[in-house]
Amino acid sequence: MKTRICDILGIEYPILQGGMAWVSTAELAAAVSNGGGLGIIAAGNAPADWLRNQVKKARELTDKPFGVNVMLLSPFVDEVMDVIYEEKVSVITTGAGNPGKYIEKLKSIGTKIIPVVPSVALAKKMEKCGVDAVIAEGTESGGHVGELTTMVLVPQVVDAVNIPVIAAGGIGDSRGIVAAFSLGAEGVQIGTRFLCSTECTVHENYKMAVIGAKDRDAVVTGRSTGHPVRTLKNKLTKEFDKLEESKASVEDIENLGKGRLQAAVCDGDVVFGSVMAGQIAGLIGDIKPCKEIIDELMNNTCDVIDRIKSIYGGH
Structure with a gap:
Protein backbone atom coordinates (compact mmCIF):
# COMPACT_ATOMS: atom_id res chain seq x y z
CA MET A 1 0.00 0.00 0.00
CA HIS A 203 3.98 -0.63 33.18
CA GLU A 204 2.66 -4.14 32.59
CA ASN A 205 -0.45 -3.33 34.63
CA TYR A 206 -1.35 -0.66 32.07
CA LYS A 207 -1.02 -3.08 29.17
CA MET A 208 -3.08 -5.72 30.94
CA ALA A 209 -5.80 -3.17 31.71
CA VAL A 210 -6.09 -2.44 27.98
CA ILE A 211 -6.14 -6.13 27.09
CA GLY A 212 -8.85 -6.74 29.68
CA ALA A 213 -11.01 -3.83 28.50
CA LYS A 214 -14.50 -4.42 27.14
CA ASP A 215 -16.32 -2.44 24.46
CA ARG A 216 -17.73 0.22 26.84
CA ASP A 217 -14.76 0.60 29.17
CA ALA A 218 -13.10 3.58 27.43
CA VAL A 219 -15.02 6.55 28.81
CA VAL A 220 -14.72 10.34 28.62
CA THR A 221 -14.30 12.58 31.64
CA GLY A 222 -13.71 16.31 32.02
CA ARG A 223 -16.20 17.55 29.44
CA SER A 224 -17.15 20.44 31.72
CA THR A 225 -13.56 21.71 31.65
CA GLY A 226 -13.51 22.02 27.86
CA HIS A 227 -10.66 19.49 27.72
CA PRO A 228 -12.32 16.05 27.70
CA VAL A 229 -10.12 12.98 28.07
CA ARG A 230 -10.81 9.34 27.17
CA THR A 231 -9.49 6.75 29.63
CA LEU A 232 -10.43 3.31 30.88
CA LYS A 233 -13.00 3.55 33.64
CA ASN A 234 -11.80 2.97 37.19
CA LYS A 235 -12.03 4.68 40.59
CA LEU A 236 -10.43 7.82 39.17
CA THR A 237 -13.06 8.23 36.44
CA LYS A 238 -15.79 7.74 39.06
CA GLU A 239 -14.26 10.55 41.13
CA PHE A 240 -14.22 12.77 38.03
CA ASP A 241 -17.90 12.00 37.46
CA LYS A 242 -18.74 12.90 41.06
CA LEU A 243 -16.94 16.24 40.79
CA GLU A 244 -18.65 17.12 37.54
CA GLU A 245 -22.07 16.14 38.89
CA SER A 246 -21.48 18.40 41.89
CA LYS A 247 -20.60 21.31 39.59
CA ALA A 248 -17.07 21.49 40.94
CA SER A 249 -14.75 24.16 39.59
CA VAL A 250 -12.52 23.53 36.59
CA GLU A 251 -9.52 23.98 38.87
CA ASP A 252 -10.71 21.24 41.25
CA ILE A 253 -11.39 18.85 38.38
CA GLU A 254 -8.01 19.49 36.77
CA ASN A 255 -6.22 19.12 40.11
CA LEU A 256 -7.70 15.66 40.51
CA GLY A 257 -6.01 14.59 37.29
CA LYS A 258 -2.54 15.99 38.00
CA GLY A 259 0.12 13.27 37.93
CA ARG A 260 -2.44 10.52 37.31
CA LEU A 261 -1.15 9.56 33.85
CA GLN A 262 2.39 9.22 35.16
CA ALA A 263 1.08 7.10 38.03
CA ALA A 264 -0.55 4.70 35.58
CA VAL A 265 2.30 4.57 33.05
CA CYS A 266 5.27 4.42 35.43
CA ASP A 267 3.88 2.97 38.67
CA GLY A 268 1.17 0.73 37.24
CA ASP A 269 -1.62 2.37 39.20
CA VAL A 270 -4.62 1.33 37.12
CA VAL A 271 -7.07 1.89 39.99
CA PHE A 272 -6.57 5.61 40.61
CA GLY A 273 -4.30 6.36 37.64
CA SER A 274 -5.30 7.79 34.28
CA VAL A 275 -5.24 4.80 31.91
CA MET A 276 -5.63 6.62 28.62
CA ALA A 277 -6.81 4.34 25.82
CA GLY A 278 -9.08 4.50 22.81
CA GLN A 279 -12.34 2.67 22.21
CA ILE A 280 -10.38 0.17 20.14
Missing part, protein backbone atom coordinates in the same frame (compact mmCIF):
# COMPACT_ATOMS: atom_id res chain seq x y z
CA LYS A 2 1.82 3.05 -1.27
CA THR A 3 0.30 6.50 -0.87
CA ARG A 4 1.51 10.09 -0.87
CA ILE A 5 2.14 9.71 2.85
CA CYS A 6 4.74 7.00 2.16
CA ASP A 7 6.50 9.23 -0.34
CA ILE A 8 6.37 12.36 1.84
CA LEU A 9 7.69 10.61 4.96
CA GLY A 10 9.98 8.05 3.34
CA ILE A 11 8.28 5.07 4.99
CA GLU A 12 7.25 1.64 3.74
CA TYR A 13 3.67 1.55 5.03
CA PRO A 14 1.20 4.41 5.57
CA ILE A 15 1.04 3.78 9.31
CA LEU A 16 1.93 6.38 11.94
CA GLN A 17 2.22 5.58 15.64
CA GLY A 18 0.30 7.97 17.85
CA GLY A 19 2.19 10.46 20.01
CA MET A 20 1.08 9.39 23.51
CA ALA A 21 2.55 11.37 26.40
CA TRP A 22 4.61 9.22 28.81
CA VAL A 23 4.01 6.26 26.48
CA SER A 24 5.61 7.08 23.13
CA THR A 25 9.29 6.89 24.01
CA ALA A 26 12.33 6.34 21.80
CA GLU A 27 12.04 2.58 22.24
CA LEU A 28 8.50 2.42 20.88
CA ALA A 29 9.12 4.96 18.12
CA ALA A 30 12.21 3.13 16.86
CA ALA A 31 10.42 -0.22 16.89
CA VAL A 32 7.53 1.12 14.80
CA SER A 33 9.93 2.75 12.35
CA ASN A 34 11.95 -0.44 12.06
CA GLY A 35 8.69 -2.24 11.29
CA GLY A 36 8.02 0.00 8.28
CA GLY A 37 5.78 2.66 9.82
CA LEU A 38 6.59 6.05 11.31
CA GLY A 39 7.39 5.98 15.00
CA ILE A 40 6.67 9.11 17.04
CA ILE A 41 8.29 10.31 20.27
CA ALA A 42 5.77 12.24 22.38
CA ALA A 43 7.28 15.41 23.87
CA GLY A 44 4.18 16.02 26.03
CA ASN A 45 5.03 18.51 28.77
CA ALA A 46 8.59 17.24 29.08
CA PRO A 47 11.55 19.66 29.06
CA ALA A 48 13.81 20.06 26.04
CA ASP A 49 16.74 18.09 27.47
CA TRP A 50 14.55 15.02 27.87
CA LEU A 51 13.45 15.24 24.26
CA ARG A 52 16.99 15.69 22.98
CA ASN A 53 18.06 12.53 24.80
CA GLN A 54 15.09 10.65 23.37
CA VAL A 55 15.91 11.74 19.82
CA LYS A 56 19.52 10.61 20.24
CA LYS A 57 18.40 7.28 21.70
CA ALA A 58 15.99 6.69 18.80
CA ARG A 59 18.81 7.29 16.33
CA GLU A 60 20.83 4.60 18.08
CA LEU A 61 17.93 2.17 17.70
CA THR A 62 16.89 2.86 14.10
CA ASP A 63 18.21 4.32 10.86
CA LYS A 64 14.64 4.81 9.61
CA PRO A 65 12.66 8.08 9.71
CA PHE A 66 10.86 8.89 12.95
CA GLY A 67 9.06 11.94 14.29
CA VAL A 68 8.20 13.94 17.39
CA ASN A 69 4.74 14.89 18.62
CA VAL A 70 4.67 18.43 20.01
CA MET A 71 2.00 19.53 22.47
CA LEU A 72 1.68 23.22 21.64
CA LEU A 73 0.29 24.04 25.10
CA SER A 74 3.44 22.72 26.77
CA PRO A 75 5.31 25.30 28.88
CA PHE A 76 8.47 24.14 27.10
CA VAL A 77 7.14 24.30 23.54
CA ASP A 78 9.63 26.92 22.28
CA GLU A 79 12.59 25.00 23.69
CA VAL A 80 11.19 21.75 22.28
CA MET A 81 10.92 23.31 18.83
CA ASP A 82 14.53 24.46 19.15
CA VAL A 83 15.60 20.86 19.80
CA ILE A 84 13.64 19.66 16.77
CA TYR A 85 15.35 22.31 14.66
CA GLU A 86 18.85 21.67 16.03
CA GLU A 87 18.51 17.87 15.76
CA LYS A 88 16.91 18.17 12.31
CA VAL A 89 14.01 15.88 13.19
CA SER A 90 12.41 14.81 9.92
CA VAL A 91 8.73 14.88 10.96
CA ILE A 92 6.59 16.50 13.64
CA THR A 93 2.96 16.02 14.51
CA THR A 94 1.29 18.68 16.64
CA GLY A 95 -1.69 18.92 18.95
CA ALA A 96 -3.58 21.48 21.02
CA GLY A 97 -2.90 24.56 18.95
CA ASN A 98 -1.60 26.13 15.75
CA PRO A 99 2.03 25.44 14.76
CA GLY A 100 1.98 28.36 12.29
CA LYS A 101 4.73 30.46 13.84
CA TYR A 102 7.20 27.56 13.68
CA ILE A 103 6.48 26.38 10.14
CA GLU A 104 8.87 28.58 8.14
CA LYS A 105 11.88 27.72 10.29
CA LEU A 106 11.12 24.01 10.31
CA LYS A 107 10.51 23.97 6.56
CA SER A 108 13.98 25.44 6.07
CA ILE A 109 15.52 22.19 7.32
CA GLY A 110 13.03 19.94 5.53
CA THR A 111 10.93 18.94 8.53
CA LYS A 112 7.48 17.66 7.56
CA ILE A 113 4.67 19.16 9.66
CA ILE A 114 1.46 17.24 10.30
CA PRO A 115 -1.05 18.71 12.78
CA VAL A 116 -3.78 16.71 14.47
CA VAL A 117 -7.17 18.32 13.69
CA PRO A 118 -10.64 17.64 15.16
CA SER A 119 -12.58 19.70 12.62
CA VAL A 120 -12.83 20.72 8.97
CA ALA A 121 -12.25 24.38 9.80
CA LEU A 122 -8.91 23.70 11.46
CA ALA A 123 -7.84 21.36 8.66
CA LYS A 124 -8.44 24.10 6.07
CA LYS A 125 -6.58 26.63 8.21
CA MET A 126 -3.61 24.28 8.53
CA GLU A 127 -3.48 23.72 4.78
CA LYS A 128 -3.29 27.49 4.25
CA CYS A 129 -0.40 27.61 6.73
CA GLY A 130 1.57 25.23 4.51
CA VAL A 131 1.57 21.96 6.46
CA ASP A 132 2.33 18.73 4.61
CA ALA A 133 -0.67 16.68 5.74
CA VAL A 134 -3.24 16.57 8.54
CA ILE A 135 -4.31 13.88 10.98
CA ALA A 136 -8.11 13.87 11.27
CA GLU A 137 -8.67 12.37 14.71
CA GLY A 138 -12.10 11.19 15.80
CA THR A 139 -13.44 11.08 19.32
CA GLU A 140 -12.86 7.31 19.53
CA SER A 141 -9.18 7.95 20.28
CA GLY A 142 -7.55 7.82 23.70
CA GLY A 143 -6.40 10.88 25.63
CA HIS A 144 -7.71 14.34 24.76
CA VAL A 145 -10.61 14.06 22.32
CA GLY A 146 -12.88 16.14 20.13
CA GLU A 147 -16.57 15.63 19.42
CA LEU A 148 -16.79 14.23 15.87
CA THR A 149 -16.38 10.54 15.15
CA THR A 150 -13.73 9.27 12.75
CA MET A 151 -16.40 8.01 10.36
CA VAL A 152 -17.89 11.47 9.82
CA LEU A 153 -14.78 13.61 10.30
CA VAL A 154 -12.38 11.96 7.86
CA PRO A 155 -14.44 12.18 4.64
CA GLN A 156 -15.37 15.79 5.34
CA VAL A 157 -11.73 16.74 5.87
CA VAL A 158 -10.73 14.79 2.74
CA ASP A 159 -13.28 16.75 0.72
CA ALA A 160 -12.12 20.07 2.18
CA VAL A 161 -8.35 19.92 1.61
CA ASN A 162 -5.92 18.87 -1.11
CA ILE A 163 -3.11 17.70 1.15
CA PRO A 164 -3.07 14.07 2.36
CA VAL A 165 -5.33 13.14 5.27
CA ILE A 166 -4.34 10.58 7.89
CA ALA A 167 -7.22 8.98 9.79
CA ALA A 168 -7.01 8.44 13.55
CA GLY A 169 -9.34 7.36 16.33
CA GLY A 170 -10.69 3.84 16.74
CA ILE A 171 -8.27 2.22 14.29
CA GLY A 172 -6.45 -0.83 15.59
CA ASP A 173 -6.85 -3.63 13.07
CA SER A 174 -6.93 -4.22 9.32
CA ARG A 175 -10.68 -3.63 9.07
CA GLY A 176 -10.17 -0.15 10.49
CA ILE A 177 -7.42 0.54 7.97
CA VAL A 178 -9.60 -0.50 5.03
CA ALA A 179 -12.45 1.62 6.38
CA ALA A 180 -10.13 4.64 6.71
CA PHE A 181 -8.94 4.29 3.13
CA SER A 182 -12.53 3.89 1.96
CA LEU A 183 -13.24 7.26 3.57
CA GLY A 184 -10.45 8.83 1.52
CA ALA A 185 -7.56 8.75 3.98
CA GLU A 186 -4.04 8.10 2.69
CA GLY A 187 -2.68 6.87 5.99
CA VAL A 188 -3.69 5.90 9.50
CA GLN A 189 -2.44 6.83 12.94
CA ILE A 190 -2.61 4.06 15.53
CA GLY A 191 -1.99 4.54 19.25
CA THR A 192 -3.63 2.08 21.62
CA ARG A 193 -2.64 -1.01 19.60
CA PHE A 194 1.04 -0.06 19.75
CA LEU A 195 0.72 0.59 23.48
CA CYS A 196 0.27 -3.17 23.78
CA SER A 197 3.60 -3.99 22.17
CA THR A 198 6.65 -5.59 23.73
CA GLU A 199 8.78 -2.50 23.01
CA CYS A 200 6.38 -0.10 24.73
CA THR A 201 7.85 0.79 28.13
CA VAL A 202 4.59 1.40 30.04
CA ALA A 281 -9.12 -1.28 23.45
CA GLY A 282 -11.96 -3.81 23.41
CA LEU A 283 -10.46 -5.40 20.28
CA ILE A 284 -6.93 -5.81 21.63
CA GLY A 285 -6.11 -9.20 23.11
CA ASP A 286 -2.35 -9.67 23.09
CA ILE A 287 1.10 -8.11 23.41
CA LYS A 288 3.57 -8.64 20.58
CA PRO A 289 6.51 -6.87 18.88
CA CYS A 290 5.72 -3.81 16.76
CA LYS A 291 6.97 -5.47 13.61
CA GLU A 292 4.55 -8.37 14.10
CA ILE A 293 1.71 -5.92 14.70
CA ILE A 294 2.51 -4.02 11.51
CA ASP A 295 3.01 -7.17 9.43
CA GLU A 296 -0.32 -8.50 10.70
CA LEU A 297 -2.06 -5.22 9.92
CA MET A 298 -0.73 -5.14 6.37
CA ASN A 299 -1.27 -8.83 5.58
CA ASN A 300 -4.78 -8.84 6.98
CA THR A 301 -5.61 -5.62 5.15
CA CYS A 302 -5.01 -7.43 1.87
CA ASP A 303 -7.24 -10.28 3.08
CA VAL A 304 -10.04 -7.85 3.98
CA ILE A 305 -9.85 -6.23 0.55
CA ASP A 306 -9.97 -9.65 -1.13
CA ARG A 307 -12.98 -10.57 0.99
CA ILE A 308 -14.78 -7.40 -0.05
CA LYS A 309 -14.02 -8.16 -3.70
CA SER A 310 -15.42 -11.67 -3.34
CA ILE A 311 -18.66 -10.29 -1.89
CA TYR A 312 -19.15 -8.14 -4.97
CA GLY A 313 -18.07 -10.78 -7.46
CA GLY A 314 -14.56 -9.39 -7.94
CA HIS A 315 -15.77 -6.06 -9.34
